[in-house]
Amino acid sequence: MKVEELNVDEIIGRVGKILSEEDKKKGILIYSFQKIQEEFGYLPEDVLKTLSQKLSMPLAEIYSVASFYKQFHFSPRGRKVVRVCTGTACHVRGAKDVLNSLESEFGIKEGETTEDLELTLETVGCVGCCGLAPVATVNEEVIGDIGRKKLKSLIKLIKEDQNEQQT
Ligand code: FES
Structure with missing residues (x-):
C-alpha cells in the first residue's frame, strides 16, 4: 500500500481502540515531561506529584518512566x-x-x-x-x-x- 492510500483517520481510530487507558496515559507522560522540562529546565518533584494526581498514576511509576529516558532530569541544571x-x-x-x-x-x-x-x-x-x-x-x-x-x-x-x- 502506498503512503498516499493510507487512511490516517481509520488507522488512528483502530490504534485508539487497541491502546489501553494505561498505554494512552504513558503516551501523554512523555509529552508532559517535555513540556515540564521546557518550562523548569528539569522535572520538579511537586510538578510530578501534580501530574501523578491528574493522571491517577502512582508517582513511582511516573519516576520509573521518566528515569528510563536520559533526556529528563530530576534536579536543577546549570545555564x-x-x-x-x-x-x-x-x-x-x-x-x-x-x-x-x-x-x-x-x-x-x-x-x-x-x-x-x-x-x-x-x-x-x-x-x-x-x-x-x-x-x-x-x-x-x-x-x-x-x-x-x-x-x-x-x-x-x-x-x-x-x-x-x-x-
Ligand atoms: S570518542 Fe568520538 S567524539 Fe569523543
Missing part, C-alpha cells in the same frame, strides 16, 4: 551544560585530564551543578567528532582538540559568560 566526551578516541587523547581540570576549576564533580546554577558538568559517549578528540560540548556547541591552551580558553569563556550574567 551552561558542559559535557566532556569520554568515548574511546577522546579517552585515549586525554578526556580524563580535561574532565579533571574542569572539576577542580569549578569545584564540582561529574554529574553536578554549581550552586549558582551556572554550570552543569557531565560526561557523554562519542559525539561523532572523533577526529577532533578530545572533545567537549558547551550546550549545543562542539569544542574539539582541547589541548592545554584550548582548555584554558574554554574555562575563561565559561567564566566570562558567568560574569556577564552577574553584571
Whole structure:
C-alpha cells in the first residue's frame, strides 16, 4: 500500500481502540515531561506529584518512566551544560585530564551543578567528532582538540559568560 492510500483517520481510530487507558496515559507522560522540562529546565518533584494526581498514576511509576529516558532530569541544571566526551578516541587523547581540570576549576564533580546554577558538568559517549578528540560540548556547541591552551580558553569563556550574567 502506498503512503498516499493510507487512511490516517481509520488507522488512528483502530490504534485508539487497541491502546489501553494505561498505554494512552504513558503516551501523554512523555509529552508532559517535555513540556515540564521546557518550562523548569528539569522535572520538579511537586510538578510530578501534580501530574501523578491528574493522571491517577502512582508517582513511582511516573519516576520509573521518566528515569528510563536520559533526556529528563530530576534536579536543577546549570545555564551552561558542559559535557566532556569520554568515548574511546577522546579517552585515549586525554578526556580524563580535561574532565579533571574542569572539576577542580569549578569545584564540582561529574554529574553536578554549581550552586549558582551556572554550570552543569557531565560526561557523554562519542559525539561523532572523533577526529577532533578530545572533545567537549558547551550546550549545543562542539569544542574539539582541547589541548592545554584550548582548555584554558574554554574555562575563561565559561567564566566570562558567568560574569556577564552577574553584571
Ligand atoms: S570518542 Fe569523543 S567524539 Fe568520538
